[in-house]
Amino acid sequence: MAESPHPDVLLKLQVIEDNRRQEAAERRQEEEQRRREKEERRRQEDERRESQRREEFKQLLETVAQQSRFTPQLAATSPTSPSPTLSPQPLPAGMLHPTNTKAVIHPSPPLQSDVTFPDYKAWKRQKNDYATFTDLAKLDLPKQHIQLRMCMTPEVLHILQYRLRVTPDDMRSIEQVLDALEQHVKAQTNEALRHRDLFSCKQRVGECFNDFFVRVKNLAEAVDICKGANTQCEETQLKQVLLMGVCDQDLVRELISTIATKTLDETV
Structure with a gap:
């Protein structure tokens, strides 16, 4: 019969195995700590770069706004004599002096990470209106991306970068980025629930047909x-x-x- 190992040998083997497991656990903890520190450094660097880009874009907008205030004053002058100085004439009673006014449009509010699909569509429309009004399409694509990121909360920026793989130096068009974000927002709710909300939609007491129709259309936008x-x-x-x-x-x-x-359209 084979002799059983001596108890001291078993004890030593157990100690060696325990030490090996402890060392492996410590190595895993160290690797995890290094990974977390690396992620934190990368996050801080991303935030620093994003802050820098925001500041550069803000300065760019301020420069454009300052340039738009300087409108050339053209005055007809005679080649042989200086132009006469015209004194301002009083306006008739009750008439106010005209003032130069400009239409003002504000950028869309920061997009929240828990936004619903109808609210996202409304945010997107407001963002596109602002882009059209301010001619953002004339800017370089990186500057367009900066303006887009300025309309998002840090949580949405993280979703954009780490889940949708849209990095700060991404060269996709703004429309492609918004489409990807739209699909992400739509996927946050179950498709079957969206279908149920649409096909079980009922007109509320006191609700006019036009309001009911708008509500149905909003629900339909989130459903294929x-x-x-x-x-x-x-x-x-x-x-x-x-x-x-x-x-x-x-x-x-x-x-x-x-x-x-x-x-x-004819029915409604």
Whole structure:
């Protein structure tokens, strides 16, 4: 029969194994600590660069605003004699002096990480309006990205960089970035729940039909009603939602009589 190991040998082996496990655990802790420190340094560096880009863009906007205040004053002059000095004439009683006024549009508020899909669509429309009004498309793409990031909270910026892989030096168009962000926001709610919210939508007591229709359209934006973006199919589905959700019986009869022969725009 084989002799069993001496207890002292077993004890030594156990001590060696315990030491090995402890050393391995310590190494893992050290590696994890180094990884966290590296991530923290990278995060701080990203924030520093982002702050620098924001400041540069702010200075750029201030420069553009200052330049826009200086409008050239053109005066007709005679080649042989100096132009006469015109003294201001008093205006008739009750008439105010004209003032130069400029339309003012504010950038969209910072996008929050817990934004709902309808709120995201509203934010995107406001952001696009601001971009159109201020001719942001004329700026270089990196500066357009800076302006976009200025309209986002730090949480959304982290989602953009670490989940959607849109880095500060990304060269995708702004529209492509917004589309990727839109898909992310839409994916935060279950598609089946979005379908349920749409197809169970009912007109509220005291709610006019126009308000109900707007609410249905907002819910429909978050749902892929028909695969392949079939416009006719989508219209049919929305007509059905309206018909099933309206509570005014007179309006129900009116919809029934027109819904099969008229388009959605004609129906509403």
